[in-house]
Amino acid sequence: MMKVTDARLREPFISKSDLAFLILLCAVTSFGFLLIPQSQKAPAAGASITGSVRFSGAAPKLDRAKCISPEVCGKTHSYDRLVVGKNGGVEYTLVYIANPPAGKANFPAPTITQVDCGYTPHMAIASRGASVTFVNKDPVLHNVHGYYFIGNDRSTAFNFAQPTKDQSSDQQLRKAGMVNVECDAGHTWMSSWIWVTDNPYAAVTKADGSYSIDGLPPGTYTVVMWHEGWKTVDTQPGGRPVFSGAIVEQHQVTVPAGGGAITDFELK
Numbered sequence: 490m491m492k493v494t495d496a497r498l499r500e501p502f503i504s505k506s507d508l509a510f511l512i513l514l515c516a517v518t519s520f521g522f523l524l525i526p527q528s529q530k531a532p533a534a535g536a537s538i539t540g541s542v543r544f545s546g547a548a549p550k551l552d553r554a555k556c557i558s559p560e561v562c563g564k565t566h567s568y569d570r571l572v573v574g575k576n577g578g579v580e581y582t583l584v585y586i587a588n589p590p591a592g593k594a595n596f597p598a599p600t601i602t603q604v605d606c607g608y609t610p611h612m613a614i615a616s617r618g619a620s621v622t623f624v625n626k627d628p629v630l631h632n633v634h635g636y637y638f639i640g641n642d643r644s645t646a647f648n649f650a651q652p653t654k655d656q657s658s659d660q661q662l663r664k665a666g667m668v669n670v671e672c673d674a675g676h677t678w679m680s681s682w683i684w685v686t687d688n689p690y691a692a693v694t695k696a697d698g699s700y701s702i703d704g705l706p707p708g709t710y711t712v713v714m715w716h717e718g719w720k721t722v723d724t725q726p727g728g729r730p731v732f733s734g735a736i737v738e739q740h741q742v743t744v745p746a747g748g749g750a751i752t753d754f755e756l757k
C-alpha cells in the first residue's frame with residue numbers, strides 16, 4: 490500500500506470553515522426553493538410525436554348520396570369518408586398511442602353540429618365521462634344514433650330524435666372506445682366518429698393531414714393510425730352503403746430524452 494507522505498493529502502477534504510459555509514448554503518437554497526410559487530416551476534416535461542397522414546396518388550372520386558329532403562340537404566351529399574386536402578393530406582384520421590404512459594384525458598368536451606345534413610366535425614375526441622353536445626342547425630328532423638364498436642359488433646350508446654332547429658342535447662360517454670354516430674331519419678349518408686379515451690395521447694388530423702400528440706415522456710410507443718375506410722362494398726336495405734371497414738396501421742416510435750419524434754402514415 491502506498492504511504493501518504495504529502496501533508497496536504499493527509500488533511501480532511503473539507504475544512505471546518507468550508508463545511509460550515511456549505512451547510513449555510515444548503516439551508517438558504519432549500520428555504521428559497523420552498524418560497525418559489527407553483528406557477529414559476531418548470532412545466533411538466535414532455536415531447537411530441539408529430540407527423541401526417543397522406544393519400545398516395547390521386548384521390549379517388551367518390552360516390553355521393555342522393556338526398557331526401559333536398560330543400561334542406563341539397564340534391565346530393567358527400568359521405569365524408571375520405572377528405573383529402575392540399576398535398577394529399579387526409580383530414581379526420583385518428584392517431585393515438587396504444588401503450589400510453591400515465592396521464593389523464595383532458596380534451597375539451599366536443600360539440601357536434603348537424604348542419605346542411607352533415608356532422609361537423611366529422612371526427613372528435615372526448616375524455617371518458619365527458620358529455621358530448623349535439624346541436625341541430627337544420628329545419629328538419631334528425632335522429633342521432635351512436636354505437637360503440639365491440640370487435641365487429643356494435644351496441645347502442647345513445648339514440649334520440651332532434652325534430653326542431655337549434656335543439657341541443659348532451660350525451661355522457663361512460664366507456665372508452667370508438668363511437669360511430671348515424672342519423673336514423675333517412676339521411677343514410679350522415680356519419681361521424683367520436684374516440685372516447687382515458688388518456689390525453691390522441692389527435693385527429695387537420696385539413697393538411699398533420700397531427701401532434703404532446704406531453705410524452707421518453708419511451709417507445711405504438712402509434713396507431715385509424716381511418717374509417719371509404720370503399721363501398723354493399724348497400725343495406727334502407728339504402729345506407731356498407732363500407733370496407735377501418736384501415737389501421739401502427740408504427741413503433743421512440744421518443745428520446747429531450748426530443749420529439751416524427752412518424753408519417755400513408756393511405757392508398
Ligand SMILES: [Cu+2]
Binds near residue numbers: 632672673675679
Ligand atoms: Cu338526419
